[in-house]
Amino acid sequence: MEALVELERVKKHFVIRDGILGRRRRFVHAVDDVSLSIVRGETFGIVGESGSGKTTIARIIPRLVNVTSGSVKFSGIDICRASGRELMLARRRMGIVFQDPASSLNPRVTVAASIQRPLQLAGLPAKEARDRVREVAELVNLGTEVLDKFPHELSGGQQQRASIARAIVLRPEFVILDEPTSALDVSVQAQVLNLLLDLQQRFSLTYLFISHNLPVVRYLCDRIAVMYLGKLVELASTGVLYREPLHPYSLALLMAAPPPDPKMRNRRRFILTGDPPSLTNPPQGCRLHPRCQFAVERCRVEEPELRDYGSGHLAACHRIGDLDLGFAM
Amino acid sequence: MAAKLLEVSGLEVQFDTSSGPVRAVRGVSFDIAEGEVLALVGESGCGKSTTALSILRLVPRPGEITGGRIVFDGVNLLDLDECSMTQYRGKQISMIFQNPLVALNPVYRSGFQVQEAVMLDKVPPDRAWRAALNVLKQVRLPDPEDRARSYPHELSGGMRQRVMIGMMISRFPRLLIADEPTTALDVTIQAQILDLLDDLRHEKRMSLLIITHDLGVVADIADRVGVMYAGALVETGDVTEVFEKPLHPYTQLLLKALPRGPKNELRLESIPGGVPNLSNLPPGCPFHPRCQRRLDICSKVEPETLEIHPGRTVRCHLVGGESFWKR
Known part of the structure; x- marks a missing residue:
């Protein structure tokens, strides 16, 4: 198993200035000491609620934001220290699809021009580029009549397909999908998910899939990382995470979304109390402790470390030995 | 059977746009009994929110209710003058919105906004304040005394939604x-x-x-469900019946389009095409271009609503013809 992307002890702190003339500085610990690796050919999922740091990780890998500390490697290349040219070449091997397709396509140029832009930047002759655009449009089931339209003339599903076309037009190995279906209707979401699966099989793509929609992540991903307030709290293969979640937060997240089945209404529930705390002032000790019904004194003072509980199942919780959260979903 | 509290029949809402009239709600009929939970579910632009706003007669211009009846507790709300309608809004029928940050007033403290609602019933301020605190306790706002003195921007998304629910239930x-009450919130x-x-x-x-657009929310809380598509109610029924034996092809596909397990177990069913544009609906049944089981008649005549048994309706040519009853 070859790691394509490796994050080691990555931290990203954003500075917020407030107070008089911005003299007071506070830090938002968007990503705090996260290490993970994405294996070639897999779909790696990151789940978490707003403020968990999942989107920041998506932006750190192609160095759209610089890390505060730690290292990021893509296929052996040290992204944080790469020179301009090295970085450019590495980025050509990655594609990104953003959450909101309407705002990630340039409204002033046609869809074809948006998809063609990466090819231009890579120095492909115009004629070849145009052929490639048509080819890739066919791959994502975008009719050729759509190519000469402007983004606002397209439906949400078509827009997202155009974004996917743009992300794969340079034939990358790795595609970052940041909530690619959350702006779409259910019927259209299924089309896009099936398309992503087909493309992956055909081009042996590696995906990083970021979402807050648990059923979608379960459907698509081979391994899942659960994040809470900038911390990685659990990482496991999808089957293991659903069968034997170790962290109380994972359990709460897995059980929170109501399943589309009225007979499951009286299922066992596990609901977290309270709201996620502020990122500028995260709780001491385990960040979940104010919302966790299993918290003990130790959770309040000592931050739990991420430990391996066998075959790559990582979790960070003091109470794993004492609790049995296992259940069949 | 409990008495009907609300009966909507043949509701029509039209928006006059520069490119001609758009029928956003087309002949929608449903009812809600005392104490019952009805969910209207559908994708964007299906007319579910417009239907909800019509009940309070709050459809924004250039929208207009052009037909039908909305009978609440024996009174047709569409016959009332604006002044009498005010007696219903907030008092008899109230509404919570998707985004509490937009719906709450940013310059007043959250407790005051609830107090203000209570005072509409001519309750003196001090008693109204106590009632407001009480209601904030009922919606399980943590530290209600402190939070009542906070401004909406000082509260988290979940707390804001609690304040709004509190305000809306304060007059019983x-x-x-509830229009997409949880869509803007995190899953926990x-x-x-x-x-x-x-x-x-x-x-x-x-x-x-x-x-809501979320079938999980429907399954979790509703007694009955109405599925909307392109401005019309295509299927209604008891929630268990609709989820177990959906009759309309759209409902059937919608339920199969939801991921319920890992990818190697089941491939998702996808509905081809997208939601139709209401200003340019296809002739006949609006779902027919996306329907794999369409008949010749589907592209010509729009199906009528058929009642299978009381409370269970469907609007599809496949159901109700001779072939359906023979199967």
């Missing part, structure tokens, strides 16, 4: 309309709010109309 309405908070709505409905014996 008989019908609460969504679970809390759904539980709260379910508890309140039992405690206060309120009827609830939930507008």
